[in-house]
Amino acid sequence: MGTPMAHLLHIDSSARTSDSLTRRLSAQYVAAWQARNPQGTVAYRDLAVETPVPVSADWITGVFAPPEHHTEEAKAAVAAADVLIREVEAADTLVLGVPVYNFNVPAVFKAWIDQVFMAGRTFAYSADGPHGLLTGKKAVVLRSSGSDLEHPAFAPMDFHAPYIRGALGFVGITDVEIISVNGLNPEQVTEALTKGTDAITESLAA
Numbered sequence: 522m523g524t525p526m527a528h529l530l531h532i533d534s535s536a537r538t539s540d541s542l543t544r545r546l547s548a549q550y551v552a553a554w555q556a557r558n559p560q561g562t563v564a565y566r567d568l569a570v571e572t573p574v575p576v577s578a579d580w581i582t583g584v585f586a587p588p589e590h591h592t593e594e595a596k597a598a599v600a601a602a603d604v605l606i607r608e609v610e611a612a613d614t615l616v617l618g619v620p621v622y623n624f625n626v627p628a629v630f631k632a633w634i635d636q637v638f639m640a641g642r643t644f645a646y647s648a649d650g651p652h653g654l655l656t657g658k659k660a661v662v663l664r665s666s667g668s669d670l671e672h673p674a675f676a677p678m679d680f681h682a683p684y685i686r687g688a689l690g691f692v693g694i695t696d697v698e699i700i701s702v703n704g705l706n707p708e709q710v711t712e713a714l715t716k717g718t719d720a721i722t723e724s725l726a727a
């Protein structure tokens with residue numbers, strides 16, 4: 522059984538609201554996690570519905586300029602990012618549904634990263650270099666692509682998995698499991714869902 526006070530943050534980022542493999546698998550992961558963690562709590566954020574705004578000049582002022590330059594707009598931009606950061610801080614498990622769009626993450630997921638990655642808040646620099654401040658968490662990424670990105674024709678273009686691992690590692694989330702499925706036609710989709718279900722069962726049994 523899981524940890525009694527566990528808290529999970531579930532994030533989706535597919536533009537599709539129906540037929541989305543990542544939404545289906547992330548929901549399946551969360552349901553299986555809840556069965557193992559009956560006292561655990563879950564927060565949910567749908568980045569396709571409530572899309573974080575792109576980094577703005579106000580955000581940059583609020584994060585990097587000295588306090589005397591912090592306008593009301595700059596404070597509001599940082600406060601909005603802080604809501605997203607607190608959601609991550611509160612969680613010990615992150616379940617992220619992240620499709621592959623043009624060999625990388627969807628723009629809405631990148632927008633989330635751009636809000637959450639805040640110098641002095643989620644990472645900091647010291648004499649030895651950068652340190653992630655969001656430590657002690659596990660992230661499970663449910664990713665789906667149309668093509669098999671392990672195929673030699675596509676593998677060099679797979680910026681999605683290395684980007685997610687690198688980015689999350691930068692803020693201190695180094696325990697990252699990526700469950701990958703792929704498929705476009707109905708037969709491939711059925712196979713993808715079976716593969717995803719098996720991987721979820723294996724992940725939670727570990």
Ligand SMILES: Cc1cc2nc3c(=O)[nH]c(=O)nc-3n(C[C@H](O)[C@H](O)[C@H](O)COP(=O)(O)O)c2cc1C
Pocket residue numbers: 535536537540541542543544620621622623624625665666667668669704
């Ligand atoms: C805008 C867009 C870009 C895509 N780019 C790629 C890609 O670069 N490589 C790939 O294999 N599949 C690509 N696909 C296919 C999706 O990754 C695939 O359909 C995936 O299952 C989408 O996630 P979802 O099922 O959760 O919506 C793309 C799909 C869309 C809509």
